[in-house]
Amino acid sequence: DIVMTQSPDSLAVSLGERATINCKSSQSVLYRSNNKNYLAWYQQKSGQPPKLLIHWASTRESGVPDRFSGSGSGTDFTLTISSLQAEDVAVYYCQQYYSSPLTFGGGTKVEIK
């Protein structure tokens, strides 16, 4: 199984400042034949189901604000919120869909400082 490790577990950022979340996979999730990273990021607000933000490591889902961006390749990935807004308070998860079983990172809680 591919183990997904997120860091930090939580972070507090001032409004308007940058938030950076890291995700590391225990093996590469880059599929060489199509050069795509099988990595997604989700946002989960309290009491709600997860919401897909980014897939293919860096492709923003329709309707997701452009302050959210994903980067990285192979085994190391980053989700960046360029200017934190109050509505971004949530837990963020990475997920690999390269191989079964599909696995998630442990989550990163983002709060306002």
Place this chain on the structure above:
Amino acid sequence: QVQLVESGGGVVQPGRSLRLSCAASGFTFSNYGMHWVRQAPGKGLEWVAVKSYDGRNEEYADSVKGRFTISRDNSKNTLDLQMNSLRVEDTAVYYCARPHYSDSYMYAFDIWGQGTMVIVSS
């Protein structure tokens, strides 16, 4: 609109069974492999099972293999999860989820239901 609605959750004793259902609408259900994902209280997300679009293939997490069975009825646009020999550690919100694309079930999940809570307790 595209929607998934889970039902069937509740409180059940250890060792007993429960059947969850997910009703899909707003898209061609029979084109998509469909998944169950769960989340224990205060914990992270755990993938549980998947059923291919045509029902021919299925996969399970090791934690539920041999106890849970995923099934679907494409004529009714429903996805089920039969949970037997339930354990306290199966306590969670159970979500059904749709992958982003229909040509495989190995994609990110773009549509999630609101979830149904299962509590296993004596």
